[in-house]
Structures are given as C-alpha cells and as structure tokens.
Amino acid sequence: xxxxxxxxxxxxxxxxxxxxxxxxxxxxxxxxxxxxxxxxxxxxxxxxxxxxxxxxxxxxxxxxxxxxxxxxxxxxxxxxxxxxxxxxxxxxxxxxxxxxxxxxxxxxxxxxxxxxxxxxxxxxxxxxxxxxxxxxxxxxxxxxxxxxxxxxxxxxxxxxxxxxxxxxxxxxxxxxxxxxxxxxxxxxxxxxxxxxxxxxxxxxxxxxxxxxxxxxxxxxxxxxxxxxxxxxxxxxxxxxxxxxxxxxxxxxxxxxxxxxxxxxxxxxxxxxxxxxxxxxxxxxxxxxxxxxxxxxxxxxxxxxxxxxxxxxxxxxxxxxxxxxxxxxxxxxxxxxxxxxxxxxxxxxxxxxxxxxxxxxxxxxxxxxxxxxxxxxxxxxxxxxxxxxxxxxxxxxxxxxxxxxxxxxxxxxxxxxxxxxxxxxxxxxxxxxxxxxxxxxxxxxxxxxxxxxxxxxxxxxxxxxxxxxxxxxxxxxxxxxxxxxxxxxxxxxxxxxxxxx
Numbered sequence: 001x002x003x004x005x006x007x008x009x010x011x012x013x014x015x016x017x018x019x020x021x022x023x024x025x026x027x028x029x030x031x032x033x034x035x036x037x038x039x040x041x042x043x044x045x046x047x048x049x050x051x052x053x054x055x056x057x058x059x060x061x062x063x064x065x066x067x068x069x070x071x072x073x074x075x076x077x078x079x080x081x082x083x084x085x086x087x088x089x090x091x092x093x094x095x096x097x098x099x100x101x102x103x104x105x106x107x108x109x110x111x112x113x114x115x116x117x118x119x120x121x122x123x124x125x126x127x128x129x130x131x132x133x134x135x136x137x138x139x140x141x142x143x144x145x146x147x148x149x150x151x152x153x154x155x156x157x158x159x160x161x162x163x164x165x166x167x168x169x170x171x172x173x174x175x176x177x178x179x180x181x182x183x184x185x186x187x188x189x190x191x192x193x194x195x196x197x198x199x200x201x202x203x204x205x206x207x208x209x210x211x212x213x214x215x216x217x218x219x220x221x222x223x224x225x226x227x228x229x230x231x232x233x234x235x236x237x238x239x240x241x242x243x244x245x246x247x248x249x250x251x252x253x254x255x256x257x258x259x260x261x262x263x264x265x266x267x268x269x270x271x272x273x274x275x276x277x278x279x280x281x282x283x284x285x286x287x288x289x290x291x292x293x294x295x296x297x298x299x300x301x302x303x304x305x306x307x308x309x310x311x312x313x314x315x316x317x318x319x320x321x322x323x324x325x326x327x328x329x330x331x332x333x334x335x336x337x338x339x340x341x342x343x344x345x346x347x348x349x350x351x352x353x354x355x356x357x358x359x360x361x362x363x364x365x366x367x368x369x370x371x372x373x374x375x376x377x378x379x380x381x382x383x384x385x386x387x388x389x390x391x392x393x394x395x396x397x398x399x400x401x402x403x404x405x406x407x408x409x410x411x412x413x414x415x416x417x418x419x420x421x422x423x424x425x426x427x428x429x430x431x432x433x434x435x436x437x438x439x440x441x442x443x444x445x446x447x448x449x450x451x452x453x454x455x456x457x458x459x460x461x462x463x464x465x466x467x468x469x470x471x472x473x474x475x476x477x478x479x480x481x482x483x484x485x486x487x488x489x490x491x492x493x494x495x496x497x498x499x500x
Contacts, residue, residue: 001127005153008160016187017159023129037161037191038220040093040133044165044195045224045264049094056082060099061106067118068110075118076131083130092133092166099134103141116142120150123157132163139170151180158184164192168199182207186214193218197225202232212238213250216257226257226266239279248283252296255280259299267303274326277304281333291350294343298359301334338363354382361388368392376402383418390425399425400433407435410443420448423455430459434471441477446487453478453494460497467497 004023011021022036043049052060063078082095103110115138122135136154145151151174158167164184171180178201185196197215202208215229216222229235235251243251255277258266267273277300284297304327337343344363350356351367354374360367368388372395375382379402386403389395403422409415423440426433440452456474460467468475478494485491 003125003127004129004132005124005157009156012156012159019189021160023160023162035190037164039091040165041191041194041220043091043093049097052094052098056095057098060095061102064099064102064106064110064115067115068106070111070114072118072121076122079122079131079134080128083128083134092130092137096134096137100137100141103138112142116144120153124153129162132157133166136163136166136170140173143173144170145174155180155184158192159187161188161190161192164188165195168195172199178203182210186210189217190219194220194224197228200232202234208233212254213246216253221260221263222253222257223260223263223266226254227264227269229254230258230270236276239276239283243283248287251280252293256296256299259303274304274322274330277330278333281330281337284337289337289342289346291346291356294338294346295356295359297334297337298356298362301331301338304330354378354385357385357388368395372398375399379406380414383414386418386421386425390422393429396425396429396432400436403436407439409439410445410448416443416445416448419443420451423448423451427455427458430463430470434474437474438477441474441481446490449485449487450490450493453490453497456497457493
C-alpha cells in the first residue's frame with residue numbers, strides 16, 4: 001500500500017487538502033471505520049484512554065529497543081503488532097504514553113539519532129495510521145525543528161485531520177511553536193482545527209481575531225471549540241464596545257456552540273453569562289439581521305426560558321446565580337428582536353429551504369406548504385420535517401404519499417428514522433397509511449415494530465372497533481407475526497390485539 005505521507009502530499013492544493021479529502025479507510029481488528037481524526041477526537045473528548053496489556057507493553061519496548069539499535073525492520077514489525085488491535089486497543093492514543101515513558105526511562109541505552117530516524121521513517125513511509133501517529137509522538141521527546149525539510153514533512157502530514165493532533169505534540173517543542181500551530185489551524189477544517197484551537201495560545205491580536213471570527217468553524221461541531229474561542233478571543237471584552245459585522249457573526253457562532261452542551265460543557269462554564277448575553281442582544285438591536293442571527297436569538301430565548309422553568313417551591317434563583325428577573329429581561333430582549341416584520345419575513349424565506357422550522361412555528365408562520373415541498377424535493381435531507389407535518393391533518397395524506405414512493409424503507413438510518421416517525425404520526429389517523437405500518441411491522445428494528453403495533457393498539461382504543469374491522473390486512477399480518485416475533489414486549493401487545 002502507498003505511504004500515507006505520499007497520499008497526503010500529492011493531494012495538497014494551494015497549501016491545503018481538498019475539502020473532500022480522506023485517507024484510505026482502515027479498520028482495527030474488524031472495528032468500524034472512522035472519519036479522519038474522529039476516533040482520536042472521541043477518545044480525547046469523551047472516552048479517554050485505557051491501559052494497554054502486558055504483551056503490548058513488551059512489543060512497544062522491543063520496538064524502541066530495536067529502533068535505538070538501528071534495526072528498523074524489527075522495530076516496525078513489533079510496532080505494527082502492538083497497534084494491530086489483536087492484543088487490545090491498538091490505538092496510538094492508548095499506546096503513546098507508555099512508549100514515551102519507555103524511551104525516557106531507557107534513554108541511556110537508546111541512540112537518540114536512531115530513534116529519531118525511526119520516527120521519521122514511520123511518518124514518511126508507513127501505510128499504517130497508528131504507526132505514523134506514534135512516529136509523531138516520538139518527536140514530542142526529540143526536538144525536530146533543526147532541519148527545514150523535517151519541519152516541512154511534519155507540517156505536511158499535519159494537514160490531514162487524522163494526524164493533526166499528533167503533529168501538534170511534535171510541533172509544541174519547536175521554537176515559535178505557536179506560530180506554526182496558528183498556520184496549521186488556518187489550513188485544517190475538521191478535527192484538526194478542533195485540536196489546533198485547543199493548543200493555540202492567544203498571544204497576538206491576529207490570533208485573537210481569528211479565534212473570534214473563524215475558530216469554531218471546524219466541520220465537526222462548534223461546541224468543541226466554542227469555550228476556547230470565547231475565552232482566548234476575549235469575547236467578553238469585545239462585547240463592551242461596538243462589534244463590526246465580522247466580530248458580531250463570529251461571536252454569534254461561538255454562542256451557538258456554547259449553547260450546544262451535548263458534547264462538552266459550554267455556556268454553563270461562563271460566569272455572568274446573563275450579562276454577556278444581554279450585551280450581545282443589545283448589540284443586535286439596530287443591526288441588519290440575517291436568518292442565522294434570528295436563529296441564535298431564538299436559541300437564547302429557549303435557553304433562558306428553560307432556566308425559568310423551575311418549581312414554585314425552589315429558591316428565586318436559577319443555575320449560576322442568575323435571578324429570574326435577569327432571565328425575564330433577556331427573554332424580553334429576544335422577543336423585541338423576534339417579534340418584528342423583518343424577522344418574520346427573513347424566517348419565511350429561510351423556511352423555504354427547511355431551515356429554522358421551530359422558530360417559524362414560534363412566530364406562528366403558516367409554512368407547512370413550503371415544508372411539504374422541501375420534503376418532496378429532498379426526501380432524505382428533509383426527513384426530519386415528517387414530525388412537524390404529520391401534526392397538521394391537512395398534510396397527512398401528502399406526507400404518506402411521499403413516503404409511500406420510497407417503500408420499502410429501512411435500509412439506512414434516515415429511512416428508519418422517517419419510517420418510525422411517520423408511523424408515530426399515524427397514531428391520530430386510523431386507517432391511513434396501512435402499507436406504511438405494514439412496512440414497519442416487517443422492520444428489522446424492534447423499536448419500529450413496537451411503534452407499529454402500539455399505533456394499531458391506539459387505533460382500536462380511539463375508534464372502539466376491533467382491529468379486524470379497522471384493517472383486516474394488518475390484523476392478518478399480526479396473526480402471522482405472533483408465530484414469528486421474538487421480542488416479548490412486542491409479542492405481548494400484538495397477541496392482545498389478535499385475541500380481541
């Protein structure tokens with residue numbers, strides 16, 4: 001297989017990798033393949049690392065001993081065995097700390113020059129992702145900016161999101177390391193940017209400006225870098241003065257990331273968050289706002305409205321010592337911006353592309369006629385609209401007809417999502433979409449089968465009729481299922497329906 005370094009270097013255009021670039025897919029011991037950098041990103045932010053086994057430790061030690069002695073063939077063989085996944089977690093992230101400790105502990109017997117050359121050999125010639133990473137991890141211990149050519153090699157491999165994190169480990173030991181990390185941050189756009197932003201020090205105004213205006217635009221999730229960009233870019237100080245249009249858009253996107261606390265803590269880490277959100281909203285007044293601006297303002301309204309949703313017996317304070325009066329003031333500022341003709345007009349246009357549907361509903365805009373077009377024209381990307389449209393009886397038949405065109409369904413995640421949710425929506429409409437429910441009863445996903453049976457059960461209760469009278473076709477399907485279904489909860493419910 002071709003060296004990964006060569007694949008990267010040959011793909012570079014104008015100093016960056018193309019947006020759709022990805023390394024050849026590989027798996028470790030049959031595990032799923034990951035997008036470039038995703039496995040390590042999840043490891044760093046969510047999973048952590050686990051200790052490696054004794055045999056892996058032995059192989060890593062043997063690899064470093066062989067590398068130090070100049071036997072690169074043996075060293076590479078041992079390293080590949082250690083990262084193969086056959087002995088446990090074959091990930092560089094799990095192995096690198098033990099490898100570095102071994103090198104430090106045995107520094108007197110290991111030739112630094114040979115170990116360095118072995119590391120470069122892995123970086124430049126290996127076709128194994130984890131071996132390339134471990135080569136970069138070795139360079140965290142050995143200063144590698146003594147040669148312009150070597151620095152160029154490391155900056156090249158760092159352009160791949162798969163290797164940015166490990167390249168930063170090596171770069172961090174260079175003179176003027178922050179300048180190189182900043183160069184890199186501007187040229188990577190996925191997990192690589194997430195790691196570069198985390199490592200970047202805001203030691204110049206140029207870096208602070210970039211963090212505010214571009215730092216969270218990483219192609220993964222803004223949430224991973226939002227707090228870093230907020231704090232390092234001095235967002236709080238900027239909000240005191242008038243923001244230019246780029247600063248405003250940048251802080252808007254950072255706040256958007258802060259509000260999304262699914263992957264990491266965000267806005268909850270900010271002290272006096274109410275003060276800064278008020279300042280942002282006041283900066284929004286008198287400004288020509290776009291759909292993204294209104295969308296963020298609506299998110300802020302929802303965030304502080306949730307803070308108000310406390311029990312009457314609870315103290316008059318909400319989380320982070322933000323009092324209810326402050327929350328109400330923020331909600332009022334949001335409403336001043338949202339309840340305008342300009343907002344309604346802007347969101348009405350955005351809805352034509354399926355955007356900001358929740359905000360459109362909040363504004364009570366009549367937009368379902370636009371949403372049905374979105375669903376029809378782009379079924380899979382617009383599949384999430386099924387939930388909204390099935391609540392409107394005027395559009396149920398149209399949704400059912402659109403979904404029917406795509407039967408049978410259930411081949412991928414989105415098809416399964418749409419099928420489940422359209423069936424759930426049929427709950428209030430007895431005798432409609434029988435073929436969709438039959439498709440759900442045949443699904444290989446137990447949850448979809450359960451939902452399908454539950455909807456039929458609801459039809460019986462809603463109409464007061466027996467299932468055989470409502471739908472002979474589905475009644476007979478359940479009779480057949482009763483002899484095939486293995487899930488006890490589904491079996492119990494469908495037997496009751498058949499017995500009636």
